[in-house]
Amino acid sequence: MTALVEIDDLAVSFGAxxxxxGLTLAIExxxxxxxxxxxxxxxxxxxxxxxxxxxETARMSGRIRFDGAPLPQDEREMARxxxxxxxxxxxxxxxxxxxxxxxxxxxxxxxRLADEAAAPLADLPALLQEVGLEPRHAGRYPHQLSGxxxxxxxxxxxxxxxxxxxxxxxxxxxxxxxxxxxxLDLIGEICQRRRMTxxxxxxxxxxxxxxxxxxxxxxxxxxxxxxxxxxxxTRPNQAYTQKLVAATQVTPRQRVAAPKPxxxxxxxxxxxxxKGRGLLHWGEKPxxxxxxxxxxxxxxxxxxxxxxxGCGKTTLGRMIVGLDSASAGEMDFAGTPYxxxxxxxxxxxxxxxxxxxxxxxxxxxxxxxQSLGEPLRLLPRLAPLERQTRLEEAITSVGLETAMLARxxxxxSGxxxxxxxIARAMVTRPRLVVLDEPVSAxxxxxxxxxxxxxxxxxxxxxxxxxxVSHDLDMVAAMADRVLVMEAGxxxxxxTPTALFARPRHRxxxxxxxxxxxxIVG
Amino acid sequence: MLYLLRRLAGFALTLLIAALVxxxxxxxxxxxxxxxxxxxNASADALAALRLQMGLDIPAPARFGNWVWSMLQGDFGxxxxxxxxxxxxxAERMAVTLPLSVFAMAISMAxxxxxxxxxxxxxxxxxxxxxMVMAQGGVAVPNFWFGMLLTLLFAVTLRWLPPGxxxxxxxxxxxxxxxxVLPSLALALPQAAxxxxxxxxxLVDVAGxxxxxxxxxxxMTYGEAIWRHGVRNALLPVLTILGxxxxxxxxxxxxxxxxxxxxxxxxxIFTAISERDLVLVRSATMVLVLAVxxxxxxxxxxxxxxxxxxxxxxx
Numbered sequence: 001m002t003a004l005v006e007i008d009d010l011a012v013s014f015g016a017x018x019x020x021x022g023l024t025l026a027i028e029x030x031x032x033x034x035x036x037x038x039x040x041x042x043x044x045x046x047x048x049x050x051x052x053x054x055x056e057t058a059r060m061s062g063r064i065r066f067d068g069a070p071l072p073q074d075e076r077e078m079a080r081x082x083x084x085x086x087x088x089x090x091x092x093x094x095x096x097x098x099x100x101x102x103x104x105x106x107x108x109x110x111x112r113l114a115d116e117a118a119a120p121l122a123d124l125p126a127l128l129q130e131v132g133l134e135p136r137h138a139g140r141y142p143h144q145l146s147g148x149x150x151x152x153x154x155x156x157x158x159x160x161x162x163x164x165x166x167x168x169x170x171x172x173x174x175x176x177x178x179x180x181x182x183x184l185d186l187i188g189e190i191c192q193r194r195r196m197t198x199x200x201x202x203x204x205x206x207x208x209x210x211x212x213x214x215x216x217x218x219x220x221x222x223x224x225x226x227x228x229x230x231x232x233x234t235r236p237n238q239a240y241t242q243k244l245v246a247a248t249q250v251t252p253r254q255r256v257a258a259p260k261p262x263x264x265x266x267x268x269x270x271x272x273x274x275k276g277r278g279l280l281h282w283g284e285k286p287x288x289x290x291x292x293x294x295x296x297x298x299x300x301x302x303x304x305x306x307x308x309x310g311c312g313k314t315t316l317g318r319m320i321v322g323l324d325s326a327s328a329g330e331m332d333f334a335g336t337p338y339x340x341x342x343x344x345x346x347x348x349x350x351x352x353x354x355x356x357x358x359x360x361x362x363x364x365x366x367x368x369x370q371s372l373g374e375p376l377r378l379l380p381r382l383a384p385l386e387r388q389t390r391l392e393e394a395i396t397s398v399g400l401e402t403a404m405l406a407r408x409x410x411x412x413s414g415x416x417x418x419x420x421x422i423a424r425a426m427v428t429r430p431r432l433v434v435l436d437e438p439v440s441a442x443x444x445x446x447x448x449x450x451x452x453x454x455x456x457x458x459x460x461x462x463x464x465x466x467x468v469s470h471d472l473d474m475v476a477a478m479a480d481r482v483l484v485m486e487a488g489x490x491x492x493x494x495t496p497t498a499l500f501a502r503p504r505h506r507x508x509x510x511x512x513x514x515x516x517x518x519i520v521g
Numbered sequence: 522m523l524y525l526l527r528r529l530a531g532f533a534l535t536l537l538i539a540a541l542v543x544x545x546x547x548x549x550x551x552x553x554x555x556x557x558x559x560x561x562n563a564s565a566d567a568l569a570a571l572r573l574q575m576g577l578d579i580p581a582p583a584r585f586g587n588w589v590w591s592m593l594q595g596d597f598g599x600x601x602x603x604x605x606x607x608x609x610x611x612a613e614r615m616a617v618t619l620p621l622s623v624f625a626m627a628i629s630m631a632x633x634x635x636x637x638x639x640x641x642x643x644x645x646x647x648x649x650x651x652x653m654v655m656a657q658g659g660v661a662v663p664n665f666w667f668g669m670l671l672t673l674l675f676a677v678t679l680r681w682l683p684p685g686x687x688x689x690x691x692x693x694x695x696x697x698x699x700x701x702v703l704p705s706l707a708l709a710l711p712q713a714a715x716x717x718x719x720x721x722x723x724l725v726d727v728a729g730x731x732x733x734x735x736x737x738x739x740x741m742t743y744g745e746a747i748w749r750h751g752v753r754n755a756l757l758p759v760l761t762i763l764g765x766x767x768x769x770x771x772x773x774x775x776x777x778x779x780x781x782x783x784x785x786x787x788x789x790i791f792t793a794i795s796e797r798d799l800v801l802v803r804s805a806t807m808v809l810v811l812a813v814x815x816x817x818x819x820x821x822x823x824x825x826x827x828x829x830x831x832x833x834x835x836x
Contacts (some may be wrong), residue, residue, distance in 0.1 A: 053737055075742050083740015090738075095731040100828060109749075113740035141829040159741065209608045 012061035034212030087158030093150035114161030148179035181514035253455035265435025270329035291488035304479035352425035356437035358417035415446030597804035622770035624705035633713035636722025659714025668707030723755035764820035
């Protein structure tokens with residue numbers, strides 16, 4: 001076999017900060033090559049360097065050869081090479097498509113750019129069919145498609161030029177489990193059928209294991225390990241790879257005390273309807289995001305709510321913490337009945353919420369102390385000294401130092417920010433904490449630490465958790481009880497062991513089937 | 522379609538509310554409008570005659586209804602100071618103000634947008650800095666002073682164009698057009714400078730978006746990607762500014778009208794206010810509201826035309 005891409009001593013730096021150093025690897029023609037790495041490992045920059053798309057501020061040295069020839073220096077020639085021989089799929093299919101253009105036009109544009117002789121290489125309907133879309137989808141705008149459909153459009157666009165190399169950079173990280181599996185299978189299938197070389201970049205070891213033949217592990221811009229997927233992932237040589245592989249196995253948390261049977265929160269026949277306002281929408285059928293849901297959470301319990309995106313789990317969580325109000329039904333929190341936003345402030349302090357995105361959920365212009373102190377407004381009679389104690393107590397409880405209170409969010413890593421988000425939830429000394437995808441935005445290696453922290457806090461403060469997630473492994477490790485939600489309704493309930501071993505409902509079965517296989521040696 | 526209907530309904534409602542506010546402010550305030558118009562030395566007979574003519578003897582709600590109804594039919598009342606129908610006065614002035622605004626707008630777009638795109642394409646480079654310093658200057662220079670400079674150069678020294686005044690269109694279209702050149706330029710300068718800055722910022726913003734990277738991945742150079750995918754997206758924020766600028770031009774050209782001695786709408790209203798011509802002030806204000814609202818309506822509809830997400834958003 002001959003190499004399609006040869007990277008020789010590649011170095012990329014931003015100013016004085018090196019991002020990639022001394023990277024040498026070759027991707028053979030027709031193989032499926034994976035690059036694994038955490039944020040900041042340089043895996044995406046490697047892909048951008050191959051495609052000649054590095055940011056202007058980056059300085060590059062070393063050599064990259066594509067099919068035996070060095071990458072062209074001229075911008076136009078490089079662009080044409082990309083257009084004709086390399087297809088790319090990126091992480092965020094929403095922002096990666098032009099919002100003002102029909103997706104069909106965007107795919108056709110890729111065809112035209114690949115072959116300026118205007119004779120279309122592949123016709124649009126055939127291409128759409130290949131990625132599992134219908135011809136009518138061509139007339140849609142990106143916002144009218146679901147996340148999975150948008151990613152299929154991206155794939156169609158990448159295939160439009162019949163490229164020799166497809167670069168897929170975290171193509172499924174923004175999708176839910178079921179869609180993720182479908183898209184991964186689609187990519188694998190197409191590569192096989194078209195005998196196309198694949199460069200697959202991901203932080204998800206199991207996705208790489210499922211799709212690739214050879215893998216490179218990157219850490220802080222240097223190559224740690226390289227070899228056949230099976231060898232590298234089942235018998236890793238390097239300490240870093242071992243740590244990474246170990247982190248994908250979520251170990252069950254040790255429970256100290258069993259949850260008490262008395263309920264802390266009961267939800268009865270809760271419904272949330274969304275409908276268009278005004279006379280023009282009168283008579284339209286409202287969209288029931290949450291449809292007649294009843295549940296209860298016991299004191300000290302950890303309840304998980306799982307389901308695909310759009311099933312209403314986040315809306316339910318928002319109503320429970322009082323960010324949204326129910327259209328019908330009622331909730332009762334420790335003896336206080338409420339419908340959502342009408343929860344009294346004093347009671348509101350007993351409820352906290354941790355968001356998924358630790359980057360977007362902090363105001364960048366407030367210090368950590370200011371951000372963490374905000375929930376204390378719910379407790380207006382707190383003395384200033386007591387306030388300070390609470391802040392210090394919260395930040396030390398999540399394993400950070402009190403000196404960090406004076407800093408700003410951008411000075412922290414993703415894992416640290418999620419710790420801060422948990423500290424912010426803890427500052428009012430709540431009884432119930434709603435965790436909305438608490439670890440899915442974090443690197444694998446820090447997920448375990450954050451889950452350990454959550455388990456420890458629960459034991460120390462007798463907390464009750466409601467976890468909203470689509471990550472079944474995390475749920476299996478954390479939760480006492482699981483509710484499966486679909487289209488606003490709860491369709492199945494049980495302990496994680498019983499539920500995941502014998503799923504009864506179709507959706508639970510689908511969720512289980514979509515799980516990527518474990519790495520076994 | 523729904524969007525269009527809703528916008529049109531909003532437009533009509535805005536006009537009605539504006540009419541009510543204007544009517545209440547100018548008509549129902551304490552004091553006798555007739556005496557206000559005629560002054561304290563007016564004879565009792567004159568006052569009575571004017572009251573009758575203004576319909577002050579009938580109740581306010583009916584008077585408001587009459588006013589709105591007659592405006593709908595194109596009758597804006599009669600000016601006391603000018604002794605002429607207000608509709609005719611405004612139409613005459615509009616023949617100056619409207620072309621003036623349109624010319625100024627066209628010049629500012631023709632200059633500002635390309636310069637903004639150029640600056641964004643060369644972001645951080647000397648050309649960008651130079652253009653933005655010029656734009657800063659353009660914003661800072663008062664347009665009446667720039668107008669005077671233009672007059673000095675093109676009218677006094679070079680004698681290419683008239684220094685001021687206006688020949689009506691029906692007398693000599695060519696002369697009328699020539700009369701509007703310098704004032705349009707004077708009005709366009711600060712607008713073009715603002716537009717260039719807004720366009721640059723919007724485009725720099727869009728250039729960092731993922732879909733520009735996608736376009737490059739498809740095989741476009743950076744420049745092609747910006748041109749085919751960037752500019753249209755960047756025009757969205759620019760549209761709002763364009764609408765505001767046009768509204769400002771229609772209502773706010775009075776200083777430049779004075780510099781160039783043009784009989785525009787601004788000067789008509791200014792004179793009407795200083796001469797206490799309530800009927801004229803009231804109707805001319807209404808015409809301005811109409812112009813501004815219509816501009817905003819056009820902006821909204823253009824938005825919907827450009828952005829598919831707006832067409833179906835449930836308000």
